[in-house]
Amino acid sequence: VRVVVMNRRVGFCLSDKKRKRMNLAAFAELCQTRGIEVVEIDLSQPLDLQGPFSIIVHKLSDVIVEAEHSSQSQELLANFEKHVAAHPLTVLLDPLPAMRQLLDRFVSYHIMNRLHDVMADPRICSPPYLEISTADQREIRDAVAKQQLSYPLISKTRVAHGSRSHEMALIFGEDGLCDARPPCVLQSFVNHGAVLHKVFVVGQSHFTVERPSLKNFPMGPCDRKTIFFNSHEVSKPESSSHLTALDEGTALPRPPSDEVISAMVTELRAELGMSLFGVDVIVNNETERLTVIDINIFPSYEGVPQFFSALLAHIEAVLGSTGSGL
Ligand SMILES: O=P(O)(O)O[C@H]1[C@H](O)[C@@H](OP(=O)(O)O)[C@H](OP(=O)(O)O)[C@@H](OP(=O)(O)O)[C@H]1O
Ligand SMILES: Nc1ncnc2c1ncn2[C@@H]1O[C@H](COP(=O)(O)OP(=O)(O)O)[C@@H](O)[C@H]1O
Numbered sequence: 001v002r003v004v005v006m007n008r009r010v011g012f013c014l015s016d017k018k019r020k021r022m023n024l025a026a027f028a029e030l031c032q033t034r035g036i037e038v039v040e041i042d043l044s045q046p047l048d049l050q051g052p053f054s055i056i057v058h059k060l061s062d063v064i065v066e067a068e069h070s071s072q073s074q075e076l077l078a079n080f081e082k083h084v085a086a087h088p089l090t091v092l093l094d095p096l097p098a099m100r101q102l103l104d105r106f107v108s109y110h111i112m113n114r115l116h117d118v119m120a121d122p123r124i125c126s127p128p129y130l131e132i133s134t135a136d137q138r139e140i141r142d143a144v145a146k147q148q149l150s151y152p153l154i155s156k157t158r159v160a161h162g163s164r165s166h167e168m169a170l171i172f173g174e175d176g177l178c179d180a181r182p183p184c185v186l187q188s189f190v191n192h193g194a195v196l197h198k199v200f201v202v203g204q205s206h207f208t209v210e211r212p213s214l215k216n217f218p219m220g221p222c223d224r225k226t227i228f229f230n231s232h233e234v235s236k237p238e239s240s241s242h243l244t245a246l247d248e249g250t251a252l253p254r255p256p257s258d259e260v261i262s263a264m265v266t267e268l269r270a271e272l273g274m275s276l277f278g279v280d281v282i283v284n285n286e287t288e289r290l291t292v293i294d295i296n297i298f299p300s301y302e303g304v305p306q307f308f309s310a311l312l313a314h315i316e317a318v319l320g321s322t323g324s325g326l
């Protein structure tokens, strides 16, 4: 009989929905075969009684966003942060400050835009955008003109996480600017043949899967009415909408090479200081440049059968490097 010594405990702190979706119970069984105990953290109970943890894997985005207006979430978060501060040897996947940056599109778009300068790689870019914090129509018009943003524009909420953050608007000309709901970003729309490449990062590994996306639109301003949509209607694996159906005869851009994706991932991993994140990229129809449009915290990894083995490998690598057998 082989006895597995469970001397390493990994805590998972996820919403009920996320825990079920990722099938944490199955992942826990896999970890058990390697002598790693998985514990589901209950934020409402004292964490010291549930630990000590070598690693905590979490998606506290919901709690952080709710803490803006709920004292109950504020308290849960404060308890969590207190526990983390008192246990400096516990590795957080991922660190809260790193994660917080991605909850705010003003911050994450700044990071995305800097990628191009930092990497000095002409093959990689992200679309020009504008931060909108005012409801003053004249100010918005002037800013769009000054920034030379090209229509169509996509308007996205400043808060990047949660159900309301996926409501977007495609704005075709100046008259549509009143449909932007501040605080939001206005980003130039890039024709990309309705194919989204979701790059899922787990530690040193990454995996790319294709998803549906918005179809091409004529470039330049026109008097078409604003199209409101929810990104889940267009970019989930099962999405099928008139907005994703390409017009007949549309040429498709070539998929990006893994070399250029790897270079982008290496840079972002270091820049963000994170190990569990996703990057949404599209390929510009005209320039063929890899265009980064979104960075996500602990995404679904849907369509990545290697997710469990990659996550386990990453956990073991972290445990190995910290030597934190408890
Ligand atoms: O990027 P993809 O692979 O599509 O995965 C998404 C993101 O992780 C979403 O998180 P975020 O809101 O941070 O973008 C998440 O919503 P929540 O974590 O908010 O629930 C979705 O869950 P579902 O809504 O269950 O599909 C999940 O499918
Ligand atoms: N600049 C853009 N050009 C073309 N399509 C875009 C652009 N930005 C977003 N999209 C489309 O809108 C979808 C949702 O945008 P995204 O920024 O990924 O928001 P979310 O946070 O809801 O995932 C993308 O999956 C893509 O189909």
Ligand SMILES: [Mg+2]
Residues within 6 Å of the ligand: 231, 280, 294
């Ligand atoms: Mg996205």
